[in-house]
Structure formats: C-alpha cells, structure tokens
Amino acid sequence: MGQDELKLALELNQVAPRIGGVLMAGQRGTAKSTLVRGFALMAHGELPVTLPINATDDRVVGGWRLDALMRGETLEQPGLLEEAHDKGILYIDEVNLLDDHVVNIILDVVSTGVLSVQREGLAAEKPLVFGLVGTMNPEEGGLRPQLLDRFGLMVTATDLDEEARYRMIRTVLAFEKERFLDTSEWLTEAYEDDGRARERLEAARARFPDVDVPDHIMRLCAKTAGRLDAVGQRGEIVATQAARALAALDGSDRVAPEHLLRVLPLALRHRRPDAAHGGTFDWGTDDHARIRDLFDAD
Secondary structure (H helix, E strand, O other), rough: OOHHHHHHHHHHHHOOOOHOOOEOOOOOOOOOHHHHHHHHHHOOOOOEOOOOOOOOHHHHOOOOOHHHOOOOOOEEEEEEEHHHHHHOOOEEOOOHHHHHHHHHHHHHHHOOOOOEEEEEOOOEEEEEOOOEEEOHHHHHOOOOHHHHHHEEEEOEEHHHHHHHHHHHHHHHHHHHHHHHOOOHHHHHHHHEEEEEEEHHHHHHHHHHHHHHEEEEEEEEHHHHHHHHHOOOOOOHHHHHHHHHHHHHHHOOOOOOOHHHHHHHHHHHOOOHHHHHHOOOOOHHHHHHHHHHHHHHHH
C-alpha cells in the first residue's frame, strides 16, 4: 500500500536494467524488503537472489568448488551474480553495512553488463543482466558518496497516511485468512493483477530500445542537472534512460517533458551536493519550483 515512488523505481529498473539499480532508503518497518520480494515474485515468479551481509568475493563472483579441489579436480562454482542473471533480481539488504569492495564489484557488473573474473587461475568474461536493488536504514549509517552515485535511482520510503494504513491492515488480515484456502477469489484476482502487471513490464522492456529521445529533451535534462547542481554527469544519463523506460511503460515511442520531470527526483536526489556529503535525500516542492520554469518554457 502506498510507496508509489518505490514501485515506479522498481518498474523502471526492470524495463531498463542498465539504469544501474535502485537504492531504497527508509526506517525499519517501512516494508522495503516486503516490496522487493513481492515485486520479484510478480515479475519473475520467484524470490530474488539475496546477498548475505558477510558475502565474500568467491560467493559473489564465483570460484572453484572446494569438494572438487579436494579430489584434485577443478570445477567452477557459479556465484550469486550468475544466479541473479538467471533469476532476474539481486537484492542487498542493509547495503550500507556491506563491505565497500563487494559493493563495487556488483555495481561494476551492473553498469557494464559483464562479469570479468581474473583470479586464482580463473579467467573469464560473462555477459550478465539483472536488476539490482539495495535497501538501507539511514539511521544505521550511509554509503560513501562514490558508491551512492553509482546506484542509478534512489527512493525514500514515506510514512503512510491514515487511509493507506487502514488498507494495509485490511490486506494483511485478508491474506492471513485466504492463503490456506483451497480456492480464494481474492487471491485469484491478485494473481491475475500480477499477470497483467508482468505483461505490461515485458511489453515495455521490448519497446524500450525503440523509444526516441528528442534533442530538446536531452538539452532540457542537461539544463535541469545544472540548475540543481548535480554532482558529476551520471545523473543526466540515468535520468534520460529512466525517462525512456517511463515512456515505454506509457506505450509511447518518444520521451516527453513530463516523463523526464517525473523521474528527476529518482535520478538526482542522491547526486546533489548536500546529499553527497551526508545530507538528507528529501525532494519537495522547493526542488520542483527551482526547475519548473524550464519545463514550462519547453
């Protein structure tokens, strides 16, 4: 219930995985993990590959099977990244508590689409594509600016209003009541909704490569990033790709200004100077007001 921005970010990353992943920030109990797992079940039919907090290089990129080595044989052991390629999503809970080196390895693969392994007699390059989702509680510490910037999109979980809280309680109780029944009209309708959502995402993913980005949209994106003092240039690229993905979801073959405006908070909130130096990730009416004239003119 609610959290529309979180859901949108997951959909955009599903349509265009090269966006570079989604970082979801929020306090404990805001259903970040539940949302990721529910999305994976809807989009891929199974839970995401989950990276343990103590994951080693071997576990992430793969290595040699120890039981085979003990027999004098060399058999490769695929890592979690290859498993994520097969299953669709790699989920990192509490990514801010993970070793920076491991996070760097994962983000390299997401951005390049290639896993390059050169270690301990292993030399291989494998094309991999998967959606990356990381969650974090800012109260437990942040990410270094270099890692923060490398996540394509960032969203923050918001507090539910009274109506959404009521619908959340009602839904949980309905699920507890219906899930063990042999037949449930309520669950059947939910699975049908999942099917329609999955078809919409698959159609958008197929349409994405043909979505055109007009020159005036590229210029508008550059002006916006400059107006907001975005650090570096990755934000403009991500915003453009996210706008293309949103246009594909809308069934359009061309990016319009409203597509770009809607994805800007996701692409730029963590790339402003205050956020990069430990500030907040808030994006409010003042931020929209700073760029509104650019879109009105366009």
